[in-house]
Amino acid sequence: MTDLDSFDAFYRSRRDQVARSLALTLGDEELAFDAADEAMSRALERWAEIRDYANPEGWVYRTGLNWARSWLRRRRRGAVKDRLVATSDRTEDRPVDHDLLDALDRLPDKQRAVVVLRFYRDWTVEQTAEALDIAPGTVKSRLNRALARLHHELGAVEGASPSSRSSSRPPLGSPSEGSKP
């Protein structure tokens, strides 16, 4: 298999996953797919090197995240981030947990990136650390801070009186009392 063939196969198999991870991190689908392709194009330029990485997808994710942050910074679009689930309270099969989504939205970018890679991609601490190019200890500390914050925010929401809730959105399939801090 030539380098180009190898890259094409990588692109076809991993690009959407990278884009979705970026979308969850950035909250912007269009930007996420653009960032994924930009990062893939950089991977293409260095494919002979990157293909041998333990986790090339992690490199592409990080590069895409950096590109997107740069793009947002230049355009000052950070404040107008779109919700990923904006038009419906339901995905195809099930309701969306808006409380959790809101809480995720409020996480600092760096914490959200760690959460996405750990719990959406199900990467290990070490894989997450490598992808974000930070120390494993940093992953753990960001994760702890993120989870503590989510616990706190969700606990506050779920502890509120029903009348204070903005809608009758159903929570996730299982009640989350047990997840309160």
Place this chain on the structure above:
Amino acid sequence: MIDLEQRLGIELGVIADGISERSADVDRPRRLARRRRRNRRIGWSVIMALLTVVGVGAVVRLATADSRVESVDEIRFDEQGVPVDTGPELAWRALGETDDLGLRGIVWSGEYFVGTANGGEADHSLYRSADGLTWEPIEDPLVTSMNAVTVRYSDGRLLTWGFAGGIVDDVPGATALAISDDHGATWRSGGELIPQVAQDDPTDLVDVGHQVMDVAVVGDTVAALIFGTVGPDPYLALLDQGLIDVADKARIDGFRRNEVGGSFEVTYCVESGSDGGCSPEDRRQTVVTIPELAGSISGLELESTTVALSVDGGAFETVFAVDGLATGLVSSNGRFVLPASAVDGGAGVFTSEDGVAWELETETDELLDLDGWDSVLASPVVADVGTDYWASTSGGQTWSVSRLPIGGVHESPIGPGGHLVGPDTVIRDRGVIGDVVSWVTGNDDPEPTVIGWSADGEHWGWQEWSETFDGHGWGTFAVGEDTVIALVHHQGDEEWRPTVYVADIPEAD
């Protein structure tokens, strides 16, 4: 019952599943990579090839994918997408090769041509010539061997600047600028740009390197347009990555860059006192490299553009952060003019009387009305689907815009065997006489294929590069009093001995 971590995994998966797929086009990374290579090439040409050019890359509104030209007031194309002559072509004639001076580019000083040489290795940085062929050194204005020296003509004065690979006044990695009021005979300091990182108010991203894109002068004020690369804040990164061991009461007192893009010397206090002081035994120093701070710096392309001012040769001070992609800086009618793309989704031009207070002249996708301006010209800067550039009309009193497509997203055939991925450069001098445009073709190794000349921004004469200049290559141009000079580097010319071509400026109708 599920815990929060499980809940996150489930919910993120649900949301991700709801994200609609986009078709995976395996060619798109290739196109993006090509465009980036070309952008880099243009970027270097701006710095190294003494382009007296500024640019406006509008986020253009090409109506349809197959429309080669959305709005062209001046340049017409035949069915093959080749521009059609509407004005006189230049009659180029070869004069011969220059000596081995390392000449990279030229500019008209108002009296003679000034050439810039490859700093560092060359004996001199600047030369002058009456005909473009015979060159003699002029006084080097800068105190030491410089790399990437360039020069431009602005507001009646020559400006030159270059990056010092060595030391300028004991400051490593500084960019020194100089001004000449007498066509290069004598020079005075225009100030120095000293790389530094933010110290007082560390934010998430800080300036970790810069490069001068353009300079202009109005009165005694020199403005420099600085393209900066921002990176992780060393302060946060140091703490975050545990590169230095600091306790809760520790305080980082300062960073000092040791070399451009290289390392920082960090001073910190491990136990600051309640009065903010630090005892000598608690003070520490360590050296941290950029890669250590940023991890693999690859993929980190966080950029910013700022304007810094030097008044009467004093130290530069950053005064303005450009909201958009600034592409050049010129003086015009006693004002600074700074075109930019990606300004609220369109093209815009910032202007300033003093360099400190800037005003966005317009922010519209409509064609700018630049009537009455006389020195600003935009060269093309790659946008997603097209490029705008601005051309003066005769006398520099009026301006008009041509909107051309580029390659990448919308590739347009131009002539046999190539795609239009330019225009590449618009070379302009003195703001009044004429423009030379070259377009590039090719995917992996783009090169100019067509050059165009216009004395008034309206009528254009077009010539195929390889026929005009006896082969493939690239060149730089300067418009003199009666002639246009081209320094053409042919393919394979590794000696930096460009061939000089000259053309008389055609008489106006």
